[in-house]
Amino acid sequence: MFGLERNLFFRVQPDPESEYYELGEYSSNIPRWCPGCGDFGILTAIQKLCHEEQLPPEKTVFASGIGCSSRFPHYMKTYGFHGLHGRAFPVAEGIKVHRPDLHVFVNTGDGDCCSIGAMHWIHAIRYNIDMVAILHDNNIYGLTKAQTSPTSPVGLKSNTNPRGGVLNPLNPMCATMGLGKDTASFVAQVVDWMPDLLYQVIREAYRHKGFSFVRVMQRCPKYTAGVFASALAHPEKEVLLLEDVYGRIKISDSMKKMVKNVLKHDFRDIHTAREVSTCSERYPVGILYCNENIQSYGELKRPKVKNTPARIRSVMEKEFDKVTKKKRGKAAPGAPQMTINGNTAVGMGIISSGMEICSFHPIDPAIPAMSYLSEVFETVGGIMHQAEDPIAALGFAIGASYSGTCAVTITSGPGFALMTEFLALACMTEIPVVIVNVQRSGPSSGLNTKAEQGDLLTAVFGAPGDAPKIVIAPSSPKELFFSIITSRKLAEEFRMPVIILSDANLAKKREAFDRLEFKDEWVASPIDQTPVPEKTKPYDWDPKTGLSKRFIPGQPNGMHALTGLAHSRNSKVAYESGTNQDACNHRSLKLATLRKTLKTPTxxxxxxxxxxxxxxxxxxxxxxxxxxxxxxxxxxxxxxxxxxxxxxxxxxxxxxxxxxxxxxxxxxxxxxxxxxxxxxxxxxxxxxxxxxxxxxxxxxxxxxxxxxxxxxxxxxxxxxxxxxxx
Ligand SMILES: Cc1ncc(C[n+]2csc(CCOP(=O)(O)OP(=O)(O)O)c2C)c(N)n1
Ligand code: SF4
The missing domain is CATH 3.40.50.920 (Rossmann fold)
Structure with a gap:
């Protein structure tokens, strides 16, 4: 805008060379974990890593789900995203793909990763996006007070299996490496009570370029005190130390003395890695497998051109030409007419609004919009992400938006229904995002090519709790085009999701109207990236309008952990309803503020x-x-x-x-x-x-x-x- 490049902010950060971060600068709130919880050891190792590697706190993001372990981002003085149970991976992927300059970590529990989030986990491995994922594996659902998890051993008593678990546990190492030697990128296992090894393994995971998955056997003295007791008492019998042949990890003599079983291991050898992982008598610890040659999805998706208004203009003028008849139209003699259907209008609107990321999971009748964008979006520096499911599509869009843009996802009724949990998260955390729902006949899978207007109430109310959001329904392809441009601006201004309801009729209907001429004002202005003024709070709600200014990763002084839990203006988890009531009130006021700007329809x-x-x-x-x-x-x-x-x-x-x-x-x-x-x-x-x-x-x-x-x-x-x- 106005002669500036949109991504200018990536280059106006303070020079990291000139900063030195003390260890204490990475600590935030006092952890609420139980005494003796293994999560403390992981926190110490990661803070040490940040310090040793001198990661700029404002450029470091910890994303998590829900669980004891997922509270992790609140204890780091970096940016943090404490989101939904099981859904940290798509969010982290959106963050990293949009902002490759950020250091991204994921903290996930065994329930979070291997149960509710298992599908995202598998795909995170496949995407191989550069990030470190730490699986805090305590063999139990800790936060919810002891339910069986997929990694609970047979016989472990929990309050959902009071006579002991009956299923064989899932082995996350085998599951990860089972995806194939050219899929798993970095796989390691370690125990929380060997701090030196824990630190070194996490450091190697961080240095690895790609998706690093580290399973930490994490003690939970509260609910699974017994499960690691024997390994702790008899490391000489129950732990197998992997000494990597490349010497990346220094094994001290005292470590060797304690463990005794040491195997010289080439972490490029997946067969041995798999073999030792399946051994039920001993926990192998160290780097199991590493393949540095797998391409990263993040790199493959890296835009080859910059998404500048000038480029958008040049691409869109050509796109408008392609659908414009040279001969004079009937409706307005003299003006050349362009003819598009609603799905093309969605694609054109997304590009013209300057949005940079569109994530989706294929579903009709929205697929032609996805195909159109898949063809054109890259030419303006846009990124199309086909997610593993609609939940991940919205999670990815939310992650990208959080990191400093406004992303869009396209779907239809069944996909939209799956998105409602993330939708509420976007409302709660006040992240701008645009969702285009091309409605089809329902209920359930319904009639996939026929139109229906059956999702209005889901759009307005379909979310747990009170989740105010903007809902717009254009009536023609032309309106659809402009509604996308407006939606992006509304989403950013009001920090909330905007849902655009199209339908199968509109999607297919072709409309002729005067050829558009691209206008720079369609493209939203770049986001302010200047340092956050001291004492500004992440949710400094204006008492009258409910509006507040958002901070995004990379912005100095703005570090905080955003959370889907009830929170205060400081983004601190609120444990009492009064604070939640206050927040609900301010989020709702934003709709009243928008309403004041709307015209009474004629x-x-x-x-x-x-x-x-x-x-x-x-x-x-x-x-x-x-x-x-x-x-x-x-x-x-x-x-x-x-x-x-x-x-x-x-x-x-x-x-x-x-x-x-x-x-x-x-x-x-x-x-x-x-x-x-x-x-x-x-x-x-x-x-x-x-x-x-x-x-x-x-x-x-x-x-x-x-x-x-x-x-x-x-x-x-x-x-x-x-x-x-x-
Ligand atoms: C959709 C959804 N289902 C269930 C829950 C309840 N829940 C929150 S955390 C959790 C389990 C946490 O266990 P784990 O991921 O192993 O982490 P830990 O607490 O042990 O660190 C459950 C079931 C939820 N918040 N959201
Ligand atoms: S319940 Fe277990 S995992 Fe959760 S904080 Fe306590 S010890 Fe840690």
Missing amino acids: VLGDPGGDLLLVTWGSLKNEAQTAVMSARKAGIKVSSLHLTYLNPLPPGLKSILKNFKKVATLEINYSDSLDDELINEGNRRYGDLAWLLRAKYLVDVDSWTSTDAAIFKAKSIEKMIRDRMKK
Whole structure:
């Protein structure tokens, strides 16, 4: 913008050479772990690593899930992302792919990594993105007070297996190396009670370029005091020390004396590594396997060009040309017309907004938008990430956004349903992100190519707890294009997710309109990367608007651990409801603030009458044509189209009150009063009707069908005539 490069901030950091960080500069809050917990040893080793390697705290990020071990980021004075149970990997991947300049670590428990997050773990290994993942393996779910984990030994009593676990434990080392010698990149195992080895292994993991996976046998004196007791008491019998033949790890004489079983090991030999890992009598400790020749997904995805407004302009002008007919259009004689469908509009809007990252998991009817971007996005320096599932797609987008941008994900109903936990996290942590949901007929897998407007309530309310977010429904490809540009700006300004509801009709529908000319103002301004002023809090909510300024990794003085748990303005975990209430209040105020800027929508027809037909999304044109025709026939009907669905625009209540009857026209399901069992008391309504009824206490009827094909102007007009006769 204004002659500056967008990624300028990567080069205005203080010169790391000129800084020296003391060991104490990496410590933050006092850990809440139990006395004797093995997590302390891991913390000490990592703080030592940061100090020895002189990692700039503002350029270091610890991402975690939920668990005792996942509290780790709160104890480091770096940036931290304490997110969702099992979902640290996609977030960390988004961070590192967008910001390769950051040092990224993941702290994960055995439940977090090997159970709920197992799918992300497998793919994290496959992506081989440069980061260090520490598995804090205490063989139990610690935080939730002793449930069996996938690594719990047979017979271990827990409160979910009071007579002892029955399944053989999963061996994370075998699982990792089982993915193949050209997939696993760095695999190591160590115990928390051998601090020197622990430190050295983590150091080698850090120095390895690629995904380093370190399993630490971590003592949990509270719930699994017995499981490592024997190895601790008899290291000479139960531990096998791997002495690497390359001498990366220095094995002291005292270590050798204590352990006794020492194996000279070439960590390039996966067969021996697998063999020793499967041995049930001894824990092998040291580097098991390392392959330095595997390509990193992060490197493969590294943009070859910079995403500057000038480049976006040049690419988009060509893209607009490709869809523009040279001959003069009918609608506006003289102006060249471009014709695009909704899915292409999504792709074009994403590029034109200056977004740099789009993550997705293929699902129809959104796939053509993903394909379009896969073709073009790279040419403006954009990154397309096909994630292992929709959960990871949103997690990756959130990670990228957190690290200093606003990323987007594209999906459809079933994928959107899976995303709701991450969606709430983005609301809670106030991370901007744009989600495009190309709705399809549901429920469940439904009809994948047919349109439905069945996800409105999920978009507005579908999340655990109160999670305010912006929901917009464009009505045409052109509106879709501009809604993406606006959404990015809203997401960043209001620090919240913006959901754009498209649908299968809109996705496929081609619309001709005057050829666009690229405008620099479509591209969002670069993010402020200047040092955070002293004493500024990560959630310095303005008492009136709820708005606050976000800090991003790389910004000096802004280090804090962001958390999906209830938190204070300082981003400290809050253990009492009062703080949570305060935070909920401020997040909600942001919607009220946005609402103040929205215009009251215009009624088509008279401002009062017998019937007001309310629509949203793709039904606008057909409904308006029908209403105009019915009006010509003397019916006192008007129509109202809503684009902003959360928050709803001001002035609606008085509009609705001016009509004898109000009905929504929606492509979704509602009960019919013609059914014998259905009455006013038990009737289920279309999504928008539910919203309007709840919000304005107006008796709003639903005229809906899940068959999108019936909503043609002629049949809508007939519907109006028939129903007004009743
Ligand atoms: C979706 C979801 N499911 C379950 C939980 C509850 N939960 C939080 S932490 C945890 C287990 C933690 O165990 P582990 O990952 O082994 O870490 P540890 O506490 O032992 O360090 C569970 C089940 C949750 N927060 N979210
Ligand atoms: S419950 Fe176990 S893992 Fe959790 S803090 Fe206590 S000792 Fe550590």
